[in-house]
Amino acid sequence: MEYFLIIISAIFVNNIMLAQFLGTCPFIGVSNKLSTATGMSGAVTFVITLATLVTWLINKYLLITFHLEFLQTIAFILVIAALVQVVEIVLKKISPALYQALGIYLPLITTNCAVLGVAINVVTKEFSFGGGPAHLLNLPETIVYAFATALGYGLAMILFAGLREHLELNDVPKAFRGVPIAFITVGILALAFMGFSGIV
Amino acid sequence: MNKLQLFTKGIVKENPIFVLLLGLCPTLATTTSAINGMSMGLATLFVLVLSNMAISAIAPRVPDKVHIPVYIVVIATFVTVLQFVMQAWTPVIYKTLGLFIPLIVVNCIVLGRAEAFANQNGIIDSALDGLGQGMGFTFSLTVLGLVREVLGSGSVFGLKFISGDGILAFVMAPGAFLCLGYLMVLFNKFLKK
Structure with missing residues (x-):
């Protein structure tokens, strides 16, 4: 039950993009095209x-263990940078097709910042689901939370890419073209997602 | 380009938010009020100036192949310093901004200025560039925070001018996107040439 609540909460209620604003730049x-949005969501997940x-x-x-918590920021960003490199090398070797798709x-x-954001969030923030006591996540919960959060990011990105493809065909006033109208659209999408708040 | 231009170009002509579209996550997340936006801007300015100076000093000696990881470590170091400083002197603001202080590491403005400016210019020029970009960022965040605060909670820098609540959606997520979108429209219309 608790895993189910974590998943619903991470995908819909606290959507990483539409409620927590992580990963806005990518x-x-x-999100111009549906196909690139899908590729990016896969890689991010x-x-x-x-x-x-x-x-x-x-x-x-x-x-x-060694009381080095103050090194968190530096250690995490190095791990992430190294990991992305390793993933790239490994994928290239064992699954060229996937590498081509995500490359x-x-x-x-x-x-x-969604990657560093989730990594820091799970070790510093106390979560509480379905009225249970607030606690730091243990390992299985962390994995479920991270995976669900990433799915939520993918969902938001794919939804938005779909909207944006239609937006291209419309006659938008000059000052609104490009990013401004995109932001206003995300705002309305976020407004729709606010409807989920309170269900977990 | 003279020193004054170095400093002022970050504020309108190369404004990091409205023109370059860098560092959008903290812009959206921390501008629930003018004070919060301004604090986030100043925190980023601190890291930006110091990392620009340090990177311009070490850049000629850093091998090209590893320059990105090196820059990231330099930036992460200054962010950690900032975390200590804020924990000690402004614990309330540190708590409000929360996650977005460590996330300055992955703020594209900081790495972007290191790549685009600091690694090929002198220390003083780099400091001025960081200061200008940081001021442009702080200015944008303060304006966005102010608009959201006025609409969302009916106050200016914490001073209430209406009784009761404002339009709550503006201090929440949708308001951030909508306000930034409309501010960009105004910026495009009147300032960008």
Whole structure:
């Protein structure tokens, strides 16, 4: 039951993009076309889940054990940067097809603040689901949370890319063209997602 | 380009938010009020100036292949310093801004200025560039925060001018996107040439 609540909460209620504003730059940058949005969501899901798992372990068994919590920011960003490189190399070797599909988006992910954001969130913030007591997430919960959060990011991005493809065909006033109208559209999308608040 | 231009170009002509579209996450997330927006802007300005100076000093000695990881470590170091400073002196603001202080590391403005300016210019020029960009960022965040605060909670810098609540949606997520969108429209219409 609790895992179910985590998933619903991470995808709909606290959507990482539409409620927490993490990962806005790539969200605006690659959501021009549905196909690129899908590719980017796949790559982000993969990296967020893996990076959160690794940083959670590093935080628990290295930083906390040796009282080095102040190095969190530096350690996490290095881990993420290294991980993205490793993922790139491994994918190229074992699954060239997937690498082809995700290839160009992978290097961009290092500077996607959603990745660092989720990694820091799960080790510092106390969560409470369905009225239960607030607590730091344990390992299985962390993995479920990270994966669901990434799915939520993908959902928002794919929805938005669909909207934006239609937007292209409309006659938008000059000053609104491009990014401004995109932001106003995301605002309305976020307004729709606000309807989910309170269900978990 | 003279020193004054270096400093002022970040405010309108190369405004990081409205023109370059960099660092949008903290812009949207922390501008629930003018004070919060301004604090976030100043925090970023602090990191931006120091990392620009440090990177311009070390850039000639950094091998090209590893320059991005090196820059990220330099930036992360200054962010950690900032975290200590804020924890000690402004614990309330540190708590309000929360996650977005460590996230300055991945703020594209900081790495962007390192790549585009600091690694090929002198220390003083880089400091001025960081200061200008930081001021442009702070200015944009303060304006956005002010608009959202006026509409959302009916106050200006924390001073209430109506009784009761404002339009709550403006201090929540949708208001951030809508206000930024409309501010960009105004910026395009009147300032961008």
